[in-house]
Amino acid sequence: MSILILAEHDGQQLKKAARQTISAAQAWGLPVHLLLVGDNTAAAAASAAQVAGVARVIHVDAPHLAHPLAEDVSAIVVGLARDYKVLVSAHTTFAKNILPRAAALLDVAMVADVIGIKAPNTYARPIYAGSVLATVENSDALQVVTVRATSFDAAVDGGNAEITTLPAPAASGKSRWVSEVRNESDQPDLASAPVVISGGRSLGEQFHQLLTPLAQKLEGAVGATRAAVDAGYAPNDWQVGQTGTIVAPGLYIAAGISGAAQHLAGMKDSKIIVAINHDPDAPIFSVADYGLVADLFEALPALTAAIGK
Amino acid sequence: MKALVAIKRVIDHNIRPRIKPDGSGVETENVKMSINPFDEIAVEEALRLKAQGIVTEIVAVTIGHGHAQDVLRHALAMGADRAILVDSTAQLQPLAVSKILKAVYEREQPQLVLLGKQAIDDDAGQVGQMLAALLDIGQGTFASKLEISGNEAIVTREVDTGSETVALQLPAVITTDLRLNEPRFVKLPNLMMAKKKPIESLTADELGIDTAPHLKVVNLAEPPARKPGIKVNSVAELVEKLRSVGAI
Ligand SMILES: Cc1cc2nc3c(=O)[nH]c(=O)nc-3n(C[C@H](O)[C@H](O)[C@H](O)COP(=O)(O)OP(=O)(O)OC[C@H]3O[C@@H](n4cnc5c(N)ncnc54)[C@H](O)[C@@H]3O)c2cc1C
Ligand SMILES: Nc1ncnc2c1ncn2[C@@H]1O[C@H](COP(=O)(O)O)[C@@H](O)[C@H]1O
Numbered sequence: 207m208s209i210l211i212l213a214e215h216d217g218q219q220l221k222k223a224a225r226q227t228i229s230a231a232q233a234w235g236l237p238v239h240l241l242l243v244g245d246n247t248a249a250a251a252a253s254a255a256q257v258a259g260v261a262r263v264i265h266v267d268a269p270h271l272a273h274p275l276a277e278d279v280s281a282i283v284v285g286l287a288r289d290y291k292v293l294v295s296a297h298t299t300f301a302k303n304i305l306p307r308a309a310a311l312l313d314v315a316m317v318a319d320v321i322g323i324k325a326p327n328t329y330a331r332p333i334y335a336g337s338v339l340a341t342v343e344n345s346d347a348l349q350v351v352t353v354r355a356t357s358f359d360a361a362v363d364g365g366n367a368e369i370t371t372l373p374a375p376a377a378s379g380k381s382r383w384v385s386e387v388r389n390e391s392d393q394p395d396l397a398s399a400p401v402v403i404s405g406g407r408s409l410g411e412q413f414h415q416l417l418t419p420l421a422q423k424l425e426g427a428v429g430a431t432r433a434a435v436d437a438g439y440a441p442n443d444w445q446v447g448q449t450g451t452i453v454a455p456g457l458y459i460a461a462g463i464s465g466a467a468q469h470l471a472g473m474k475d476s477k478i479i480v481a482i483n484h485d486p487d488a489p490i491f492s493v494a495d496y497g498l499v500a501d502l503f504e505a506l507p508a509l510t511a512a513i514g515k
Numbered sequence: 516m517k518a519l520v521a522i523k524r525v526i527d528h529n530i531r532p533r534i535k536p537d538g539s540g541v542e543t544e545n546v547k548m549s550i551n552p553f554d555e556i557a558v559e560e561a562l563r564l565k566a567q568g569i570v571t572e573i574v575a576v577t578i579g580h581g582h583a584q585d586v587l588r589h590a591l592a593m594g595a596d597r598a599i600l601v602d603s604t605a606q607l608q609p610l611a612v613s614k615i616l617k618a619v620y621e622r623e624q625p626q627l628v629l630l631g632k633q634a635i636d637d638d639a640g641q642v643g644q645m646l647a648a649l650l651d652i653g654q655g656t657f658a659s660k661l662e663i664s665g666n667e668a669i670v671t672r673e674v675d676t677g678s679e680t681v682a683l684q685l686p687a688v689i690t691t692d693l694r695l696n697e698p699r700f701v702k703l704p705n706l707m708m709a710k711k712k713p714i715e716s717l718t719a720d721e722l723g724i725d726t727a728p729h730l731k732v733v734n735l736a737e738p739p740a741r742k743p744g745i746k747v748n749s750v751a752e753l754v755e756k757l758r759s760v761g762a763i
Contacts, residue, residue: 306645344730380684383679449692468528496756
């Protein structure tokens with residue numbers, strides 16, 4: 207028996223979260239197979255086959271899979287899953303959409319957002335926005351799991367997996383893709399950036415002006431609280447937290463962020479946390495390695511100026 | 516068309532949950548409980564579709580024990596027409612919840628099923644997708660915009676790279692994201708009036724659903740605390756500290 211990873215890719219190569227899932231999957235000590243779904247995935251499959259720890263890459267191509275719809279991809283996953291012991295993916299919007307659908311079709315439970323694999327069927331996962339850590343045991347013969355990518359190192363190249371192509375089932379017809387808006391920006395991918403500079407709603411209209419130069423100097427990504435996103439200062443895919451992106455960079459700078467549990471849930475596993483807030487009692491200071499009680503409108507430009515000197 | 520809205524009663528999002536001394540669960544006695552925030556957004560969306568004349572009847576459903584009535588009253592006070600309580604004391608997990616909701620769907624035959632994208636207690640994010648799978652219908656998860664056009668639901672979904680729009684054949688399952696709408700405030704008179712609206716009571720057994728859990732919670736614990744940090748007095752000191760630990 208082996209492990210099947212539903213791997214997210216960008217058409218050319220695996221996303222970093224897929225590489226992190228590959229290392230997470232080593233915990234089961236079974237051969238790891240990757241499933242890539244899309245239109246024209248040959249290049250991505252060839253590149254995925256080079257990753258250490260991968261035994262086989264299966265790719266399924268069809269024009270209607272160019273934008274993977276849950277109805278179609280879950281059918282492909284279900285068609286393969288019976289031959290596997292574990293079905294796993296990273297806990298990103300891609301898999302969050304597809305894997306629960308596949309699990310229900312297979313009549314098995316799913317364990318979401320796993321941060322530690324303690325035994326082949328026992329997992330650690332945060333609940334209540336990370337306020338509680340649960341250990342859960344899954345009694346199903348097929349384990350369906352999503353892992354929190356930031357809790358695992360990315361697998362590196364050094365493998366040589368066999369590549370197989372499987373035919374795609376016809377489109378379900380229950381849904382169709384219409385359009386997408388990609389929030390294109392020059393910034394590194396938020397979920398995997400080594401440095402993240404986040405701001406809260408108090409930055410107001412100066413959100414970008416205050417954070418972007420600092421992020422550029424530190425080669426980091428800009429993040430935001432939900433309040434900042436709601437106020438329209440930052441795009442929705444910058445939201446860090448329980449219901450946004452989970453990050454765990456080497457350095458996280460929180461400016462003008464109160465530190466609500468829902469925000470902490472998305473960043474408190476960062477290696478070093480800096481908080482800048484003018485309220486000395488702000489809860490964000492409880493997770494900060496370095497706290498600066500200051501007005502952010504002065505501190506941020508000063509910090510930007512001081513770095514790189 | 517009829518809309519079915521699934522709502523869950525959870526510990527209020529402003530309350531910090533406490534683990535019971537024996538580690539068996541999270542304390543809910545004498546703790547403020549509320550409708551899951553995403554589910555309140557789902558109710559609000561149904562109300563807006565009703566105001567547009569698209570939805571004609573809104574049925575709210577919750578699965579839980581007797582106390583769960585209060586979130587149904589909340590939905591009724593917001594404007595839902597009827598409510599169903601599926602009484603169950605079992606420890607409910609997403610797969611069992613979706614099976615119960617499927618049975619309710621089959622009784623009600625709605626065209627639109629609205630759920631939250633995630634319950635803020637278990638943070639599972641699964642029931643909507645599982646329900647759509649069991650019903651063999653389309654799903655629009657993490658919706659930030661919903662329009663009904665003819666026989667289709669046009670859903671804009673929040674995804675990691677931005678947003679994506681899909682069109683779903685009705686009936687369909689939609690799960691809500693925070694930006695879909697801002698739920699209305701419930702006024703006291705409406706709460707009083709909601710007391711007159713009907714709540715039907717069913718049990719999982721009556722519906723013939725096996726709710727046996729697949730997952731067992733072995734243990735609950737506080738997450739490891741971060742080691743205490745220090746306060747720095749100036750930007751210069753901050754920069755010096757960050758340099759000394761190699762963070763910049
Ligand atoms: C279901 C649900 C899910 C949620 N999910 C998320 C999520 O994923 N991510 C998230 O972030 N939030 C989330 N939230 C919202 C969360 O509860 C908080 O409301 C939000 O994080 C607060 O954002 P904020 O820190 O920007 O604003 P506020 O809480 O208003 O804090 C502003 C802070 O800025 C400080 N400040 C103001 N002016 C200055 C100044 N000049 N200099 C220095 N400091 C200053 C203040 O002291 C204060 O601490 C969620 C809420 C709910 C109900
Ligand atoms: N016990 C329940 N009763 C009614 N609806 C529920 C219940 N549990 C979950 N749901 C619905 O399913 C959504 C997702 O829940 P979950 O998959 O548990 O995160 C919630 O936002 C609700 O809309």
